[in-house]
Amino acid sequence: ADTDTLHTLPEPLDYTPNIELGTVEMPISLEISPTNCKQCEEKLVRLQQELTATVQKLTQTEESLSQALTDLYFAQNDIAQKEEIIDQLTIKYNLLIGYTMDVSAGWYLMSGPNTDAYPKTVPDECIEVMYIYKDNRYEMVDYFPARQGVWVKFRQACQMTVEGNLE
Numbered sequence: 001a002d003t004d005t006l007h008t009l010p011e012p013l014d015y016t017p018n019i020e021l022g023t024v025e026m027p028i029s030l031e032i033s034p035t036n037c038k039q040c041e042e043k044l045v046r047l048q049q050e051l052t053a054t055v056q057k058l059t060q061t062e063e064s065l066s067q068a069l070t071d072l073y074f075a076q077n078d079i080a081q082k083e084e085i086i087d088q089l090t091i092k093y094n095l096l097i098g099y100t101m102d103v104s105a106g107w108y109l110m111s112g113p114n115t116d117a118y119p120k121t122v123p124d125e126c127i128e129v130m131y132i133y134k135d136n137r138y139e140m141v142d143y144f145p146a147r148q149g150v151w152v153k154f155r156q157a158c159q160m161t162v163e164g165n166l167e
Contacts, residue, residue: 098163112144115164126158
């Protein structure tokens with residue numbers, strides 16, 4: 001009902017409140033009985049209908065919120081399970097310990113896999129020299145140290161494969 005609307009009644013409204021004290025679980029029951037006021041009775045019926053409709057809407061809203069909360073819990077559980085899968089995939093990804101690439105003649109800075117590895121080329125003997133940076137100087141090597149960068153000079157275009165060991 002609109003609280004800013006002023007209604008003028010033809011006759012005084014006599015009512016007898018019947019109040020029973022209550023709590024949140026058992027609210028106060030207020031009964032207003034109009035006497036000699038047909039408009040009041042009709043208005044009270046309309047207000048009661050509006051109140052009933054409002055209670056129904058609140059009940060529906062509560063049910064919707066309850067369902068949304070349930071959906072949220074399921075989504076959180078789903079995310080938690082997917083995070084575990086992602087962690088497992090990351091672990092599996094880390095097991096990839098080699099690579100193959102086509103190169104042309106010249107210098108390349110390349111990465112060693114998770115373990116020490118000896119490069120293979122097609123055609124053979126395509127690598128001219130390899131260096132790593134160690135102890136403040138460059139040191140010539142014939143393998144890729146684990147997880148370390150290696151400067152590689154290729155004599156000609158070739159395909160190089162670097163594979164570590166699963167130990």
